[in-house]
Amino acid sequence: MARAVTQQRKIANTALAWGIGFLIFFPILWTILTSFKTEAQAIADPPIFLGFDWTLANYEAVLERSNYGRFLWNSIVIAGGSTILGILIAVPAAWSMAFVPGKRTKDILLWMLSTKMLPAVGVLYPIYLLCIQFGVLDSKIALVIILMLINLPIIVWMLYTYFREIPGEILEAARMDGASLREEVLYVLTPMAIPGIASTLLLNFILAWNEAFWTLNLTAAKAAPLTAFIASYSSPEGLFYAKLSAASTMAIAPILILGWFSQKQLVSGLTFGAVK
């Protein structure tokens, strides 16, 4: 009897959860579906869900816009560059804080976190002015540096949390067995640290890819990434729904897939270890 009730409950839970999950995912699904419609079918009344003539014309049209490739390339360079640069700077810092903690380590970590709280708009003009001064307004290098700086606290925190879980005894054991410092770093520490570095890389690439304050305000024709490209579709009024959908699908698909891989690290990464 009790078993039957649980079974029924499980069926009800499953139905409800799948229904809600589908509802939440629907805007994304609808965007993907619309991207394969013709412009006329995209605004058909009543709306067509699946029974339309699937076409790749929108993708071709978006890709043919001579500059799409450049927006994509800018996104890759800005997100990738800022993440890699951030990791290079953060690894030694997180490393020393995790393995040689001092009296001030905790204060430094909290202070780093506090720089993340600085509202971007509060420093918009100074950054804008500095970019002009150094001649890097609307350049990829400026955004690589700025996005690196705004994500650096998260990168340090994530790496710190991972490194702290590497037991120090293992290092001592390696040293006892006569490993040199080079061997210790290369054969003992690196293999243990790589999963943590990889997931930090992933999450920060996603955050940088989607960043839409600095990328919108500091770029124009030359360095604009996909966030700005999509924003240029701001007022299609039913004219370009299918193309907007195709462009959107291409902008979010790679990140969606990367994101699903990083979902486990997301929680501790974005709460600075406050929820694990």
Next chain:
Amino acid sequence: MATQHSRSAARLMMAPAVVLLLGWMLIPLTMTLYFSFKKYLPMRGGDLGWVGFDNYVRFVTSSAFWPSVMTTLIIVGGVLAITVILGILLAILLNQPMWGQGFVRILVIAPFFVMPTVSALVWKNMFMDPNYGLFAHLWEFFGAEPVQWMSQASLTSIIIIVSWQWLPFATLILLTAIQSLDREQLDAAEMDGAPATKRFAYITLPHLGRAITVVILIQTIFLLSIFAEIFVTTGGAFGTKTLTYLIFQRVLESQNIGLGSAGGVYAIILANIVAIFLMRIVGKNLDA
């Protein structure tokens, strides 16, 4: 245990990150403070000298200030209420035994990875457009007049869009917290005859307390500075001008740097008030 040598090496390894962040924080902040005490109009005369606290007074007394504060509070409050309440319900649901839990989880967190300009435009055009949007079709189907979302219900629209983006975050964190709840405690309470509502109020909710606080604080910091969602939908029209957007307009659109900088200082103070509470919680966790 660490030697003097390894201590100084550690300091050296930390230096680049610390110096960069220090520069990132101090240089622009000093400049914002500097400009906030000046009458500075790059397009109309440039630097027109020191004006004391004039900009601070003018920013607060301008007719746009209080509405922008109200708008900010409504958006932040609305999104927090929706994401936290729905997040708790969803987390509880996803924690129940079911088939395909991993798959549902993937569906639920997906919106978090969609870039803000995409989600804002997809919602604005394909759902909320009064002629071609799905909502218009849905309203017509039930014989109702389609809503002019972006003009008549502009704040509601923004709240819906931003909530959709942040619900996954709240759900995921609350789900993680709920999974650490002792199942036996709940089972024992159930056997003792405690109804589901009581089990929720006396066991689940207190257990979630800290996670809820963390969700509220982190989301508040991000929500105070939402920008793209307003930039590509209403452009600050129809009463959707938040404090962030007002400052953005003062600085880049009307090029009144002094006034905008004074506004920026207010925004920084506001964000720091929230930040202090978040840091306390995170700091406590570091000791553990």
